[in-house]
Amino acid sequence: MKCVFIMGTAGSGKSTLVLSLVDRISDPEVSVATLNLDPGVRWLPYPPDVDIRDYVDYDRLAEAYRLGPNGALIASVDASVSHIGEIKGELEKLGADYVLVDTPGQMELFAYRSAGKAIASALSEGDFSTVFLADSIFLNRPSDFVSILLLSYSIQTRFQAPLVGCISKSDLLPAEVYEKAKLWITDPEYLRDDFFSERGGLDVEFSGRVLDALVEIGVLGEFIFTSSNTGEGLDDLYAQLQRIHSGGENQ
Ligand SMILES: Nc1nc2c(ncn2[C@@H]2O[C@H](COP(=O)(O)OP(=O)(O)OP(=O)(O)O)[C@@H](O)[C@H]2O)c(=O)[nH]1
Ligand SMILES: [Mg+2]
Structure with a gap:
């Protein structure tokens, strides 16, 4: 069971990507299951095969403990951990090759609390990857994009698993922003120049070293524009996932 955890900034299109990827992967040879891990979501663009909302009741927790929206989500995500055995059992019965896992909109709840990593490790027994989705709205300034690179690296560090970085909603990008961002991704020198010409009060040498480290680690080159x-x-995203999960062989 190859688990792909789709994480990303709020509203970046994670749930919609689950639907698009199911369609894209659709192949008689490869089966795909979907798992919704967002306990607070009211509506999903795809019908999840397995759903955390069948196990954890966000509204009941909010009421019982008098929690606000984020407190209830924290309690719900933490409560999810105790149902991992049952969820895994459901997924194993489905016997899919890939499980696409949709995660909560408040990325930090899943990514930085211990529950997220515990769920990822227990569900997949180690065979998992992450897709980090950043909204194309974060491409307006080079410093926005550098912040996204840092966020992406932070997810990779947190999960210690292969990550595919994606810029979502590429269809919304004006042509000139799209072309500029493509250059940032393919040519680190171009990004560096733009980043420093925008800068205000940043320590040039230190920021340059951080940027160099991100480039050296490979965070930059892996970004894919998706819509x-x-x-x-x-296609590129699926190809990357295949490479990660099968060492480059086709499924
Ligand atoms: N233009 C455009 N809109 C998109 C795309 N993907 C998603 N959207 C829209 O973006 C909005 C948010 O999409 P979701 O898939 O719910 O995003 P999400 O990341 O799951 O949202 P949260 O779970 O609430 O963080 C919806 O209105 C989608 O229709 C895309 O590729 N292009
Ligand atoms: Mg969602």
């Missing part, structure tokens, strides 16, 4: 609307990047 669930046009289908851009979905």
Whole structure:
């Protein structure tokens, strides 16, 4: 069971990407299951095969402990851990090759609390990857993009698992922003120049070293432009996932 955890900034299109990837992967040879791990979501664009909401009741927790929206989500995500055995059992019965896992909109709840990593490790027995989705709205300034690179690396560090970075909603990008961002991704020197020409009060040498380290680690080169609307990047994303989970062999 190859588990792909889709994480990313709030509203970046994670749930929609689950639907798009199911369609993209659709192949008689490869079966895909979907798992919703967002306990607070009201509506999903896909019908999840397995759903955390069948195990954890966000509204009941909010009421019982008099919690606000984020407190209830924290309690719900933490409570999810005790149901991992049952969820895993459901998924094993489905016997899918890939499990696409949709995660809560408040990324930090899943990514930085111990529950997220515990769930990822227990469900997949180690065979998991992460997709980090950043909204294309974060491409307006080079410093926005550098922040996204840092966030992406932080997820990779947190999960200690292969990560595919994606810029979502590429269909919304004006042509000039799209072209500029493509250059940032393919040419670190271009990003560096733009980053420093924008800068205000940053320590140039230190920031340059951070940027160099991100480039050296490979965070930059792995970003893919995706759109669930046009289908851009979905083939590339699936190819990357295949490479990660099968050492480059086709499924
Ligand atoms: N233009 C465009 N809109 C998109 C795309 N993907 C998602 N959206 C829209 O973005 C909004 C949020 O999409 P979701 O899939 O719910 O995003 P999410 O990351 O799951 O949201 P949370 O779980 O609430 O953080 C919806 O209105 C989607 O229709 C895309 O590729 N292009
Ligand atoms: Mg969602």
